[in-house]
């Protein structure tokens with residue numbers, strides 16, 4: 047027997063930091079601790095009723111007790127194509143759509159389909175904690191391009207150009223951003239898209255937070271603004287965030303026919319189709335109107351504002367106002383190294399542990415997103431919990447000497 051029980055490839059994968067924080071908070075809560083969790087990236091709302099009803103009806107229809115084509119229900123692919131045209135003005139054919147087990151699976155499929163060993167992928171930081179792992183699993187090399195508060199956590203063409211090498215195969219672009227809440231204005235999206243076209247670089251644009259923007263900020267879709275990019279662009283999206291459907295596991299990728307064909311072949315051997323009932327629920331979601339989405343968006347907008355106001359009132363904490371998604375990304379740098387109730391946290395990992403232990407509040411340290419000194423707090427939780435949680439953090443850290 048080999049001395050290595052777990053393959054090097056998989057052994058090198060780290061646990062998802064965001065899911066780990068969430069699991070720890072839920073475990074403490076189950077043990078009776080009054081924990082407030084800002085860790086999870088999921089809406090606290092139930093899935094809208096008409097979507098649930100469609101799923102209930104689908105359960106009763108024996109047609110949905112069977113496989114669908116591996117790449118997804120034809121009706122759902124059509125509806126995703128129509129919804130993409132409606133919401134972002136990007137015209138695609140149903141054959142360019144692959145229905146996946148959530149947006150995460152679409153990210154995985156994309157890198158498996160695109161990367162050869164040694165290919166470089168430009169990843170602006172702070173980044174969603176998941177991206178580097180599927181890049182590595184596909185043999186790719188993540189090249190981090192750092193951004194900070196001074197540019198609103200947005201990357202520029204100049205920075206991307208400086209990081210480009212002959213091995214650069216793709217760029218990961220996310221707007222609205224997890225974890226920073228940044229939304230790129232249209233001219234910047236266009237400029238980055240044009241740069242990618244000029245250099246033959248693929249763009250994986252993650253549009254999962256497209257409908258969650260605040261304060262006059264607006265989502266724009268890169269391939270809609272730069273149509274020449276279509277042949278080297280993969281759009282990742284899904285129903286999880288928009289329709290409060292994280293548990294249903296339906297996402298999709300949209301791309302050139304050859305990329306979608308390759309990813310569909312991969313999926314046909316890995317997972318086959320997404321659960322048929324979930325696909326029916328997703329069909330009701332994307333084919334329906336956006337009324338319920340607007341109600342949830344308005345609630346997130348209100349909560350984001352409260353969170354921002356409360357965080358920036360804490361001495362030593364700075365925070366950009368969230369423009370989209372449902373995260374605040376404050377800096378705790380001024381508090382590091384200072385004494386807080388007998389401890390001197392040197393990193394946001396240590397600070398987050400102290401906050402969980404003493405204030406019973408779970409936040410995700412910025413290290414998980416390539417941004418030490420910061421932390422991510424989701425505002426997709428009930429208003430009262432939000433206020434109570436930030437109050438507890440404030441009380442805890444203001445005891446810093």
Ligand SMILES: Cc1ncc(COP(=O)(O)O)c(C=O)c1O
Pocket residue numbers: 087147148149150151174220223224252254283284285286292296297
């Ligand atoms: C930026 C981004 N993309 C994709 C996803 C994947 O979502 P899901 O797999 O639940 O559809 C998430 C979830 O946190 C996300 O934040």
